[in-house]
Amino acid sequence: MDIDTQLTLKNKVSVIGSVTDFTYKWGMNAGLSEEDAVRLSLAVDELVTDVVLFAFGEEEGRFDLSYRWSPSSVEIIVHEFGEPFDPERHVYDRDRALREGNFEGAGFEVIRHLVDDFIFINKGRGGKEFRLVKKTTGEHIADLLVDEKPASAPPPARETTYVIRTVHEEDAEDVAKLIYRTYGYTYVKEDLYFPKKIALALEREEKFGVITRTSEGEAVGYFAVLRTTDSRIGEVGEAVVAVPHRHRGIMTRMLRRLIEMSRERGLLGLFGEAVTVHTISQKANARFGMQSTALLLADFPTAKYKGLTESYPQDVSIVIDFLPLCRIETAGRYLPPAYRTILTDIYRLLGANVHDRPPEAPSLAERSDLDLKISYEYKHALLVVRTYGEDLTDRLRHTLQSLRDEGMHAVYLDLPLDDPVTKTIVPDLHDCGFVFSGLMPLFHHERDYLRLQKVYERLDFDLIHVYSESAHRIKNLIARELQ
Amino acid sequence: MTYEKKGHAIHITLRRDFNLLTARKVRRLCRDVDEIAIDLARSKFVDTEGILALYELIRAGKKVRLMHPPPIFFEVVRILGLEEVFRPETLVA
Numbered sequence: 193m194d195i196d197t198q199l200t201l202k203n204k205v206s207v208i209g210s211v212t213d214f215t216y217k218w219g220m221n222a223g224l225s226e227e228d229a230v231r232l233s234l235a236v237d238e239l240v241t242d243v244v245l246f247a248f249g250e251e252e253g254r255f256d257l258s259y260r261w262s263p264s265s266v267e268i269i270v271h272e273f274g275e276p277f278d279p280e281r282h283v284y285d286r287d288r289a290l291r292e293g294n295f296e297g298a299g300f301e302v303i304r305h306l307v308d309d310f311i312f313i314n315k316g317r318g319g320k321e322f323r324l325v326k327k328t329t330g331e332h333i334a335d336l337l338v339d340e341k342p343a344s345a346p347p348p349a350r351e352t353t354y355v356i357r358t359v360h361e362e363d364a365e366d367v368a369k370l371i372y373r374t375y376g377y378t379y380v381k382e383d384l385y386f387p388k389k390i391a392l393a394l395e396r397e398e399k400f401g402v403i404t405r406t407s408e409g410e411a412v413g414y415f416a417v418l419r420t421t422d423s424r425i426g427e428v429g430e431a432v433v434a435v436p437h438r439h440r441g442i443m444t445r446m447l448r449r450l451i452e453m454s455r456e457r458g459l460l461g462l463f464g465e466a467v468t469v470h471t472i473s474q475k476a477n478a479r480f481g482m483q484s485t486a487l488l489l490a491d492f493p494t495a496k497y498k499g500l501t502e503s504y505p506q507d508v509s510i511v512i513d514f515l516p517l518c519r520i521e522t523a524g525r526y527l528p529p530a531y532r533t534i535l536t537d538i539y540r541l542l543g544a545n546v547h548d549r550p551p552e553a554p555s556l557a558e559r560s561d562l563d564l565k566i567s568y569e570y571k572h573a574l575l576v577v578r579t580y581g582e583d584l585t586d587r588l589r590h591t592l593q594s595l596r597d598e599g600m601h602a603v604y605l606d607l608p609l610d611d612p613v614t615k616t617i618v619p620d621l622h623d624c625g626f627v628f629s630g631l632m633p634l635f636h637h638e639r640d641y642l643r644l645q646k647v648y649e650r651l652d653f654d655l656i657h658v659y660s661e662s663a664h665r666i667k668n669l670i671a672r673e674l675q
Numbered sequence: 676m677t678y679e680k681k682g683h684a685i686h687i688t689l690r691r692d693f694n695l696l697t698a699r700k701v702r703r704l705c706r707d708v709d710e711i712a713i714d715l716a717r718s719k720f721v722d723t724e725g726i727l728a729l730y731e732l733i734r735a736g737k738k739v740r741l742m743h744p745p746p747i748f749f750e751v752v753r754i755l756g757l758e759e760v761f762r763p764e765t766l767v768a
Contacts, residue, residue: 205695205696205699206696208694208695208696209691209692209694209696212692212694212719213691213692216719227746227747230719230720230745230747231747233719233720234719234720234722234747234751237692237694237720237722238722238723241694241695241722241724244695245695284755286755286756286757289730289755289756289757290757290759290760293727293730293731293734295723295726295727295730295755298723298726298727298755299722299723301754301755302722302723302751302754302755305754
């Protein structure tokens with residue numbers, strides 16, 4: 193989920209109406225129903241009113257609103273540097289309201305009912321953040337196919353010919369039908385069951401891809417690249433071929449076309465997220481020339497993984513597999529000594545002989561610039577260091593505490609490898625409980641990042657199945673660090 | 676916002692949502708009246724500041740009538756547990 197729109201507002205009562213009107217329109221354009229757009233704009237009204245009235249006392253202040261969109265939800269983040277605040281101390285009491293006309297806490301009570309997630313993050317000297325999340329809704333494809341059950345169709349004639357072409361919004365319903373007929377309810381990306389969400393993502397160019405049809409026009413294959421990061425790379429995230437049409441080279445032909453399309457769009461690399469419940473997806477990625485660069489522990493709760501035929505007793509970890517579409521820049525990187533060897537080897541797999549630069553005197557800003565992305569359903573959060581500041585570890589400790597309180601299972605931390613501070617900061621981050629995760633090539637603004645991770649769940653490493661030699665090395669290193 | 680006063684009665688037509696700014700104006704306009712009619716046809720919602728203003732007017736013994744309240748109004752009333760104060764049968768004109 194990337195930032196769609198950002199507003200900076202003064203703490204004046206007059207901004208409230210404008211920001212709620214904007215939120216309503218933005219919500220409608222983001223795919224919310226009219227009722228939900230009203231709910232979201234009312235939630236924002238309540239929050240912004242609270243900030244305007246109380247966050248800065250009598251002082252003049254400014255605060256930011258960030259609007260983020262994904263096919264499945266929208267998120268609005270209100271960030272301010274006002275006075276310290278503890279939401280737990282402002283609880284609405286109906287009896288008090290009726291008796292005394294004291295409505296303290298009423299706004300937060302309303303917000304909690306109007307949105308799907310409402311969280312508060314104390315970032316220490318980095319200010320405070322309130323996050324509102326509203327899920328988008330739409331008609332599930334199963335409701336459009338009421339009399340139809342996922343079933344195996346007879347194999348097509350051998351001479352069946354296929355046409356592979358770019359997928360458009362008009363294909364959305366056929367894509368959803370294909371997913372439902374092929375996987376029933378077990379496909380992990382739930383957005384693909386909702387034609388409206390597919391169409392919206394294509395319309396907003398959040399993804400692009402191909403659809404394969406038989407000469408009779410039946411949709412039998414779909415493969416898409418998702419623009420899920422803030423960089424010119426894409427996630428090979430949605431792929432399906434109808435069972436009767438498998439083993440005919442359709443997937444390979446679609447991937448070849450996708451790589452061409454990715455290059456045409458200026459993408460510098462493609463990555464896949466492969467589950468470690470088994471190694472099937474990792475093997476497929478390896479066949480397509482991808483290299484394993486990271487292992488993300490506890491990426492999502494097992495309940496979210498519907499492809500399992502038997503129970504999996506812990507959160508699902510994933511391997512990041514990466515395929516460069518350009519020559520990886522081999523200019524200097526500041527590799528932390530603890531990870532110098534493994535990062536150098538991963539770079540080599542990607543075709544780059546990285547030059548490890550010597551330590552430099554760190555230049556720290558007064559304040560760190562950290563971006564925080566929360567995956568509420570997957571119960572993990574990603575912190576990205578944009579700029580190192582003197583307050584980094586203080587900010588991290590406060591943020592980690594808030595994220596823990598909000599029930600996150602894992603927190604990932606991305607550090608820019610072209611910043612000299614990354615070379616020396618790792619021991620401090622170990623003290624905060626972080627361990628290695630891997631290399632995230634070109635993952636933010638076309639820069640390479642070292643990913644660390646902090647996991648709050650107990651994991652049995654024997655149940656984390658990895659395929660490539662690189663993934664094995666990464667897993668072994670993480671296991672050693674966690675001991 | 677437009678309004679028309681007749682004796683001790685006022686008819687207010689809102690042009691936007693019933694929020695903090697509107698609530699402040701409504702309080703000012705209703706100081707010296709006993710009967711208040713508010714047309715909310717152009718309001719998407721009444722926020723808790725608006726509900727508090729209405730609550731204070733009702734508690735002060737004024738007769739408040741709402742025209743075309745948005746559907747979410749009574750949802751918010753339910754969330755806050757204020758159904759006994761904001762009854763559709765006596766509130767909605």
